[in-house]
Amino acid sequence: MTATLAPTRPEAPARPRRRRHRLLIPLGLAVLLIVATLVFHAVDQPDPADRGFLSPVATGDDGGSRLAEALRGQGVAVRRETDTLRALLATEPGPATLFVPAPELVHPDTLEALTALPPGSRLVLVDPSRRVLAGMGLPVVPGERRWATRVTSPDADGRPCPLAEAAHAGRAAADHQRYLGRSGWTAPTCYAGGLVRVPWSTEVVVIGASDPFRNDRIDEWGNLALATGLLGGSRPLVWLDLPGPAPAPTGPSWSPVPGGGHGTGDGFGEGSGDEERSDDGASGDSPWDNPLWDAFPAWFWALLVQLALAGLLVVLWRARRFGPPVPEPLPVTVRSAETVLGRARLYRRAGARGPVAETLRAAALARLLPRLNLPPDTPPAEVAARVAGQTGRDPEQVAELLHGAEPTTDQELLALARDLDALTRTVVHPIEGDPR
Amino acid sequence: MTWRAALLLGAGAATLPVWPAPFLGVAVMAGLVLLLVALDWALAAPLHALTATRTGDRTVRLGGTATVTLHLANASGRTLRAQVRDAWVPSAGARPDVPPGRVLTVEPGAAATLPVRLTPTRRGDRPAGVLAVRSLGPLRLAFRQRAGRPATPPWTLRVLPRFDSRRHLPEKLARLRIIDGVQVTRGRGQGTEFDTLREYVVGDDVRSIDWRASARRADVLVRTWRPERDRRLVCVLDTGRTSAVRVGDEPRLDTAIDAALLLTALAARAGDRVDLFAADATLRATVTGSGRPALLARLVDAVAPLQPALVETDFELIAGEVLRRERQRSLVVLFTALEAGALGEGLLPVLPRLAARHRVVIAATHDPVLTGLTAAPPTGPDDAYAAAAAWRALAERDRVRAALSRHGVTVVDAPADRLAPTVADTYLRLKSLGQL
Numbered sequence: 001m002t003a004t005l006a007p008t009r010p011e012a013p014a015r016p017r018r019r020r021h022r023l024l025i026p027l028g029l030a031v032l033l034i035v036a037t038l039v040f041h042a043v044d045q046p047d048p049a050d051r052g053f054l055s056p057v058a059t060g061d062d063g064g065s066r067l068a069e070a071l072r073g074q075g076v077a078v079r080r081e082t083d084t085l086r087a088l089l090a091t092e093p094g095p096a097t098l099f100v101p102a103p104e105l106v107h108p109d110t111l112e113a114l115t116a117l118p119p120g121s122r123l124v125l126v127d128p129s130r131r132v133l134a135g136m137g138l139p140v141v142p143g144e145r146r147w148a149t150r151v152t153s154p155d156a157d158g159r160p161c162p163l164a165e166a167a168h169a170g171r172a173a174a175d176h177q178r179y180l181g182r183s184g185w186t187a188p189t190c191y192a193g194g195l196v197r198v199p200w201s202t203e204v205v206v207i208g209a210s211d212p213f214r215n216d217r218i219d220e221w222g223n224l225a226l227a228t229g230l231l232g233g234s235r236p237l238v239w240l241d242l243p244g245p246a247p248a249p250t251g252p253s254w255s256p257v258p259g260g261g262h263g264t265g266d267g268f269g270e271g272s273g274d275e276e277r278s279d280d281g282a283s284g285d286s287p288w289d290n291p292l293w294d295a296f297p298a299w300f301w302a303l304l305v306q307l308a309l310a311g312l313l314v315v316l317w318r319a320r321r322f323g324p325p326v327p328e329p330l331p332v333t334v335r336s337a338e339t340v341l342g343r344a345r346l347y348r349r350a351g352a353r354g355p356v357a358e359t360l361r362a363a364a365l366a367r368l369l370p371r372l373n374l375p376p377d378t379p380p381a382e383v384a385a386r387v388a389g390q391t392g393r394d395p396e397q398v399a400e401l402l403h404g405a406e407p408t409t410d411q412e413l414l415a416l417a418r419d420l421d422a423l424t425r426t427v428v429h430p431i432e433g434d435p436r
Numbered sequence: 437m438t439w440r441a442a443l444l445l446g447a448g449a450a451t452l453p454v455w456p457a458p459f460l461g462v463a464v465m466a467g468l469v470l471l472l473v474a475l476d477w478a479l480a481a482p483l484h485a486l487t488a489t490r491t492g493d494r495t496v497r498l499g500g501t502a503t504v505t506l507h508l509a510n511a512s513g514r515t516l517r518a519q520v521r522d523a524w525v526p527s528a529g530a531r532p533d534v535p536p537g538r539v540l541t542v543e544p545g546a547a548a549t550l551p552v553r554l555t556p557t558r559r560g561d562r563p564a565g566v567l568a569v570r571s572l573g574p575l576r577l578a579f580r581q582r583a584g585r586p587a588t589p590p591w592t593l594r595v596l597p598r599f600d601s602r603r604h605l606p607e608k609l610a611r612l613r614i615i616d617g618v619q620v621t622r623g624r625g626q627g628t629e630f631d632t633l634r635e636y637v638v639g640d641d642v643r644s645i646d647w648r649a650s651a652r653r654a655d656v657l658v659r660t661w662r663p664e665r666d667r668r669l670v671c672v673l674d675t676g677r678t679s680a681v682r683v684g685d686e687p688r689l690d691t692a693i694d695a696a697l698l699l700t701a702l703a704a705r706a707g708d709r710v711d712l713f714a715a716d717a718t719l720r721a722t723v724t725g726s727g728r729p730a731l732l733a734r735l736v737d738a739v740a741p742l743q744p745a746l747v748e749t750d751f752e753l754i755a756g757e758v759l760r761r762e763r764q765r766s767l768v769v770l771f772t773a774l775e776a777g778a779l780g781e782g783l784l785p786v787l788p789r790l791a792a793r794h795r796v797v798i799a800a801t802h803d804p805v806l807t808g809l810t811a812a813p814p815t816g817p818d819d820a821y822a823a824a825a826a827w828r829a830l831a832e833r834d835r836v837r838a839a840l841s842r843h844g845v846t847v848v849d850a851p852a853d854r855l856a857p858t859v860a861d862t863y864l865r866l867k868s869l870g871q872l
Contacts, residue, residue: 302458306449309466313442320581322536323521323568331558332744333687334680337805337826344825348818356824363810363827410817417820421813 041147046210054101054126054213055241056080061216064101067227068239070218074228077236084110085249087240088117095120097235101213103128105242110249111135117202124205124230126213127177130294133206139185140196140206143178149209150175151221154190161190163197163205165229169222177208205230353413354406361402364420371427391426398423437473441577445469469577476573483571483585485512490564490589492551495737498598501555504591508540508569509547516542517572519579522552523565528593529555539572556595559690561741564591596740597690601698601856608702608860615868633657667708668766669863670758670794671696675742676716676749678773683801683852689744691801692771695856697736699769702860704731706867711761714739715754717747724761751782755790767795767866769859774800774849776832784839791843795871798840799848799859806830 052058056068056078068078081087084106091098095118100106103125106114114123115136125132130142152175154161161167166174167190178193187196198204207230212223231237293301347356365383369376372386384399391398401423407413448465455461492504510516517539524530533551534540542548556562567588571580633649636656649657673679673696679689700710704725712735714721721738725731749772758768768790772779790796809826812819837847846866850858 297453299453299455299458302455302462303449303452305459306452306462306465307446309462310442310446310449313437313445313469314439317438317442322519322570322581323523323566324583326523326525326565328526331687332680332746333682334677334744334746336682336684336803337809338681340806340809340825340829341822343828344818344822347821347825356821359824359827359831360820363831410820413820414814414817417814417823 046214048102048104048127048210049244051243054210056239057241059215061214062210063215064213064239066215066218067213067224067231070224070228071232071237074232076232078239079236080239080241082241082243084114084240084242084246087238088113090238091117091121094118095122095235097122097124097231097233097237098240099124099231099237100240101126101210102242103132105245106132106240107246107248108135110246112137115200115202115204119201120235122203122205122230122235124207126210127208128206131291136204138198138204138206139182140179140187140198141182142208143180143193145177145208146175148176149173149211152191152194154195156192157189159189161195162188163190163195166190166195166226169225169229172222172226173211173217173220174207174209174226176211179206179208353408353410357406357413357416360417360420364424365402367424368427387423387427391423393423437578438572438576440575441469441473444472444577472575473578476575477578477580478573479514480571480573480578480580481510481512481514481516481518483569483580483582486510486516486569486571486586488567488569488586488589490591492591493554493593495594495596495740496554496556497596498556498559501553502593504552504554504564504593506550506552506567506589507547508542508550508586510542510544513544515544515574516540517574517576518542519570519572520548520550521568522550523568524552524554525562525565527556527558528562528564529557531555539576554593556593559595559597559740560743562593562595564588564593594737594740596736597693597697599694599697599736601694602701604698604857604860605701608698608857608864609705611864612702612706612867615864632660634660667867668762668764669699669703669708669710670762670766670768671699671710671712672754672758672768672770673712673714673721673739673742674716674749674754674770674772675714675720675744676778677744677746678749678775678778679716680744680746681773681803683803686852687744688773688801688852689742691852691855692799693739693742695799695859696739696769696771697732698856698860699863700735701732702863710735711766712738713754713757714742715757716745716749717753718750719753719757749778749782751779751786755786758790759793762794765794767797767863769797769799769863771799774798774802774833774836774847776836779836780839784843787840787843787845791845795846795866796844797846797848797859797862797866799850799855799862801852801855802833802849804851 046053046062048054050062052060052063054062054064054067056064057080059065068080071078079090081090087098090096098114098117098121100114100123103111108131111132112135115138117123128136133140133142151171151173153171154163154166154169156175166172172191174191175194179187179189179196180193181187181196187198189196194208196206198206211217211220212227218224218227346352368387369378369383372383372390374383374386380399380403384395384402387393387402388395388398401416401419407416445465448469452458452461487509489507489509490504491507493502496502506520506522508516508518508520519536519539520534521536522530522532531553533553540548540550554562565588566583567586568581568583569586573579633646634657636645636658640658644658644660646657646659649659673689673692675689679687679692681688683691696712700712703710710723710725710731712721712723713719720742723731723735723738754770758766762768770783772783787796806826806829809819809822810830812823814820814823833849837849840847846862848855848858848862
């Protein structure tokens with residue numbers, strides 16, 4: 001049966017496997033390609049949290065040293081600050097430009113103070129998130145985000161660009177993250193939404209792409225003109241270069257500063273009011289205050305709920321069994337020679353070499369004596385002599401084997417069993433082989 | 437509900453992004469699906485209008501294939517769409533023609549036939565399990581299923597022993613005919629019972645000429661002899677603990693049943709009356725040979741469900757039963773094992789009473805493992821201990837055999853595959869010697 005099965009067996013599974021490979025290899029290649037593309041894209045994207053990202057002193061690809069040099073060449077006073085508070089203080093005397101390349105790193109409590117610069121100042125934010133925009137109270141929300149930055153002209157969406165610097169710069173790589181006006185307000189945008197200007201007392205310019213400022217892309221198109229236009233001019237530039245997420249401002253040293261800074265007088269009260277409001281929000285609707293809720297749109301959560309309901313239906317369907325299991329009345333099985341093997345193990349555990357040797361010798365004698373035509377009560381010496389005569393062995397050795405002392409170790413017992421076996425075979429076998 | 441309901445809900449989840457209020461969409465879709473499920477459930481064919489019946493084979497020989505057909509009648513006014521699981525015990529080897537997952541369609545008033553092919557793997561009664569019917573709605577979103585609806589039609593397939601020793605039957609019957617004197621024209625039959633007088637033909641044994649009858653007639657007449665007819669044979673099967681021991685790949689009981697069947701077939705042909713008992717602590721089966729033509733069939737049917745029980749056999753009960761039922765002198769063949777513990781304490785005390793009234797034969801299977809242990813040359817200390825234990829078991833068996841022989845009991849001790857022919861030979865020998 002195995003001979004007939006053997007040639008057919010390797011063929012049968014081979015065909016489905018090959019067919020599966022035919023499907024799996026292109027699919028695997030496609031998955032590999034997609035994953036590799038995603039990984040390379042993620043690696044290639046500059047991370048605003050990196051140490052040297054758009055820093056005036058960093059000369060790497062995503063640094064801003066060439067921009068700083070270009071600005072200095074135009075006679076703009078560039079002041080680099082690594083602390084939010086000191087940057088705000090640096091803008092103090094008169095109108096200035098505050099450049100925040102990584103608004104994510106600014107502590108949420110100090111965001112609002114950034115918009116309260118001295119009148120005539122300008123705040124430039126690079127790729128701020130929804131949280132940052134909401135924290136500043138800007139009427140702008142993020143819109144569509146492109147896979148990669150696109151080069152567009154300032155009036156790409158058909159509307160004229162309100163920002164003279166941008167119009168002057170021409171085509172630039174500014175269309176990456178687009179922004180829209182919030183709640184019906186039509187924001188003045190350039191570059192198809194990639195740049196938004198909020199004309200407050202502090203003019204806020206939000207740009208969705210970091211490309212115009214980066215060392216590696218600044219020479220392309222009108223990037224340099226756009227960057228120097230946004231940051232240059234007659235105002236001094238304060239460059240907020242945060243090395244990492246900013247620590248929380250400490251109350252007494254921080255609170256009076258914005259109030260005394262630009263003289264509105266209600267800075268202190270406003271700050272405390274903010275704190276109260278955030279406290280109220282945290283204690284009032286804390287279950288809904290989880291930022292995770294806002295991280296995804298509402299339909300996503302509804303989708304999860306519905307899929308969970310569908311899963312519940314699957315569970316209910318599978319939980320109903322299709323008839324009870326059928327019990328099999330199993331037969332009693334007792335292995336053959338169970339008691340004999342058990343007795344052998346008992347002998348071994350008890351070390352009963354004496355009785356075992358006795359049994360083996362008795363069994364050998366019971367087989368030898370009829371062969372030699374001797375009565376069962378033959379004296380041992382005569383038996384030994386006859387057996388020795390038959391086999392040609394030493395009579396003393398045979399007597400020792402058949403009637404000797406009991407073995408003391410397992411090895412001696414084994415030797416005895418072997419000798420007895422060999423002896424009986426030599427005596428019994430020639431007669432058995434006799435064709436009679 | 438079924439997987440379709442879950443799939444419907446899951447597919448509906450994909451439309452959630454376009455709903456204005458996603459959570460409302462979840463509620464609407466879940467409600468809609470539940471409504472459809474309820475509607476479908478209500479439209480499914482009612483289970484109480486279904487009736488299930490079975491037809492088909494009641495018995496099958498081990499190794500053969502039987503067909504049992506389930507008829508599912510739909511008396512309701514709706515079309516039945518149902519999945520049917522007709523469960524059998526695993527050892528029945530059931531292969532339904534319609535797999536349980538397939539959906540059957542039965543028109544109102546019609547009936548579906550579901551044949552099941554059964555190839556049992558073990559002897560004995562193989563019962564059908566619980567019938568489960570799943571009545572699906574027209575959309576197949578929901579189903580009705582209830583335990584006991586429709587009621588499971590009971591069915592038991594009796595698997596008869598294989599009766600492998602049938603192949604010995606022609607040879608034994610030929611020998612029986614020789615003994616009978618039917619086939620041999622020359623020489624007289626070897627029986628001891630006077631049959632008829634007939635005319636002498638050349639070649640007849642001159643010793644059988646009946647001179648007295650010849651004197652009354654002009655011809656020379658010879659007496660013809662035949663073996664005794666209408667003798668009684670009692671087979672006793674021991675189903676106690678020793679019958680559970682596996683010799684080769686089947687229990688001792690199966691070997692004994694095989695031998696008993698051959699013996700019965702032979703004795704029935706020879707014109708003897710056969711009774712059979714099977715007993716351990718209680719009487720398991722009784723067949724008395726009153727209705728001769730169907731004796732073998734009845735016997736096979738009676739022994740098929742016998743299973744070994746892990747209890748000590750009550751020989752007192754067996755002897756009492758045999759003595760009570762069999763008034764005439766009979767041949768009692770006891771199928772058991774030559775085991776010192778079971779026979780020495782159970783059988784030997786009651787044997788004199790039994791042997792005084794009947795001729796007793798003890799048929800036993802011996803274990804090839806024991807011979808293997810004693811014959812193999814020892815290779816390790818374990819073998820020496822095992823050999824000693826086996827020699828001891830063999831010596832005990834010889835003691836039992838000697839003790840039984842002292843009571844005038846014939847002991848047949850054969851390996852499993854030779855037991856049936858050896859027992860038949862013993863029967864034929866006893867018959868030819870006129871010792872029944």
